[in-house]
Amino acid sequence: MTENNPLHALLAACHWIGEKGWCPATGGNMSVREGSEYCLITESGKDKGQLTENDFLRVEIATNHVPSGRTPSAETGLHTLMYNLYPQVGAVLHTHSVNSTVLSRIERSAGLVLQGYEMQKSLAGQRSHLDKVIIPIFDNSQDIPALAAEIAQWAQSHPLHYGFLIRGHGLTCWGKNVAEARRHLEGLEFLFQCELQLRLLEAK
Numbered sequence: 409m410t411e412n413n414p415l416h417a418l419l420a421a422c423h424w425i426g427e428k429g430w431c432p433a434t435g436g437n438m439s440v441r442e443g444s445e446y447c448l449i450t451e452s453g454k455d456k457g458q459l460t461e462n463d464f465l466r467v468e469i470a471t472n473h474v475p476s477g478r479t480p481s482a483e484t485g486l487h488t489l490m491y492n493l494y495p496q497v498g499a500v501l502h503t504h505s506v507n508s509t510v511l512s513r514i515e516r517s518a519g520l521v522l523q524g525y526e527m528q529k530s531l532a533g534q535r536s537h538l539d540k541v542i543i544p545i546f547d548n549s550q551d552i553p554a555l556a557a558e559i560a561q562w563a564q565s566h567p568l569h570y571g572f573l574i575r576g577h578g579l580t581c582w583g584k585n586v587a588e589a590r591r592h593l594e595g596l597e598f599l600f601q602c603e604l605q606l607r608l609l610e611a612k
């Protein structure tokens with residue numbers, strides 16, 4: 409994996425995500441920032457574990473315009489939202505793992521609290537298992553512009569870090585580059601699995 413070529417790094421991340429089983433049946437979408445105006449995002453409907461360079465489309469961050477005229481991810485608006493809100497975001501990964509799907513339904517509140525786990529330190533800036541990491545959960549919607557507007561509204565008073573969950577749908581996470589987004593994805597997936605197992609055992 410080389411950050412000298414962000415698209416190659418993203419492609420490698422997509423193949424790794426496919427091997428992990430976190431994007432079954434064409435679920436998920438991934439993007440990388442290309443300067444201040446554009447990002448490259450997966451074409452809609454592709455198997456994200458089997459992508460090639462040709463499966464990424466250039467999208468204008470401010471308008472969601474696709475110069476090629478091809479069809480980008482149905483969830484492009486959530487990627488461009490993150491690039492618009494935070495200039496430091498360099499890559500966005502959206503996955504559909506079983507753990508993120510189930511946990512976001514079991515947790516009925518607007519946020520999943522992660523506390524007591526050493527692996528919280530896989531998230532940028534986290535220094536102790538004693539701190540609380542809150543991953544917001546937004547209700548799923550097929551109206552992506554409306555969902556993006558809801559998340560943007562939330563972010564005005566609660567700056568977003570690492571990722572958010574969409575209930576019954578999956579995780580959207582990001583980083584300053586592909587390597588950091590990948591680390592956040594792996595760290596969060598580990599934490600989700602721990603939290604789900606803990607809740608199952610404690611319920612017995």
Ligand SMILES: CSC[C@@H](O)[C@@H](O)C(=O)COP(=O)(O)O
Pocket residue numbers: 432433434435436437450451452453454480481482483502
């Ligand atoms: C397998 S259907 C999943 C889609 O509805 C969507 O949630 C998704 O993540 C993939 O959509 P895509 O348009 O391929 O980026």
Ligand SMILES: [Zn+2]
Pocket residue numbers: 435436437483502504577578
């Ligand atoms: Zn999705």
